[in-house]
Amino acid sequence: MDHEAEETAATARVRRGQALELAVESLNPAFEGVASHASLQVLVPRAFPGDRVRARVISVKPGYARALVEEVLSPSPDRVEAPCPIAGECGGCPLMPLSYEAQLAARVAVVRDALGAQGEAPPLEAEHLVRFRGKAVFPVARRGRRSLVGFYAPRSHRIVPVETCPVQGRHTNRAYAALREHLLGRLRLHAYDERKGTGLLRYLVFRESLLKGHVLVGLVTTEALDEGLGREVLALDPSIVGVVNNVNAARGNAIFGPGDRTLAGKDHVVEGALDVRFRIGLRAFYQVNPRQAERLYAEVRERVAASGARAVVDAYAGVGGIALTLARTVARVVAIEREAESVRWARSSAELNGIENVEFEEGDVAEVLPHVLERLGAGLVVPLVILDPPRQGCDPAVLEALAAAEVPSVVYISCNPETLRRDVGRLRERGYRVVHWRVADLFPHAAHVEVLAELRLNDPGLR
């Protein structure tokens, strides 16, 4: 039987609705348990290697099926008691029932599978496994006559009510409790009804500075709120330093609408990483785990210093976390970022820190990078390029531009091992090799992994 025929035969042996007893063997790159039944691969979210489970098949696709755990018949030795009462229901922390050592080993294994073992360095473990997040978005929704606020259940828009979330900063939890009580309990604001498109309150958003213990509150609503309400919210907790209203009346999944208005107090918080202070507005991109981001930036700085580079391009720069923490290590940094909001905060932070050798270019990396490389190359400075793209990875034109300019060193920071595998493959075809990689655990308990990989061009100048 050829492979395709085997796959079809295996698929035919499993049907939707069937209950299976499965021994989970490994985790896939999405950190779902992988088992097999009658030669068919079965993916079981929230099951871990070493578990024996009874699971119900929810879908059958060519070559694999998905099943949901109904009962853990015998648990993996790596299971621990999760530090959250709703860890099994809420979509945020699927790996919480797994020991931290096993979580970390799984993240490293996923990256090793994508990159190979060459150049592997020990992971940057998370120092804090609770109260580490600096950003939270709580959807608010109408269910019958009740208003619910919490997080979405996995792969759904069903809200799991949340009282307190152990991975969020402590001030966020306090502010969140006060807002729930005031807006939904006392004022009885109408929660948004996704199906009908009616109601007022859609999301409660929190940005917490772990450095200062300050919280910026965002209220996403279908209509503009007045400043009086902003002042009431500002007074709810001493950690709240500002209240911003974002109006989003559009149907659909986007959290934010186009405009923000500060109702009371400040429009940003100040976070710190290494020797830099960052002003961060409600919607600007900043890593959700500021302490671990700082360790990642320290690692970047070390790699850049060791390379001897005098000029650096920071592509996909966000609010300049990498660019600004490199400012005192190299002579010149050019940062490229598409979102105007992030560029605005990045420039504001440069000013706050008195940094003058970082330029911010607003635009698409695929369009801007070739010009930046040409400009820097004209001065005979071949820069080190840092890539930190979103989950989709880099446009092929970006990798093309690096190879065409014979950029000798590339530091690629990725939050998606699959697109990292693809992009590193493209760079390998162009003569690059991975010389160093290291997992930085930015997302304890979540089904995500962050990795820094350093690539060098073989024999630059001789090609």
Ligand SMILES: C[S@@+](CC[C@H](N)C(=O)[O-])C[C@H]1O[C@@H](n2cnc3c(N)ncnc32)[C@H](O)[C@@H]1O
């Ligand atoms: C993973 S974040 C990196 C942020 C930053 N390096 C940091 O450590 O905080 C990716 C950033 O790339 C930006 N981005 C996404 N696609 C882009 C593109 N095609 N061109 C420029 N920036 C882009 C996003 O707005 C986001 O700020």
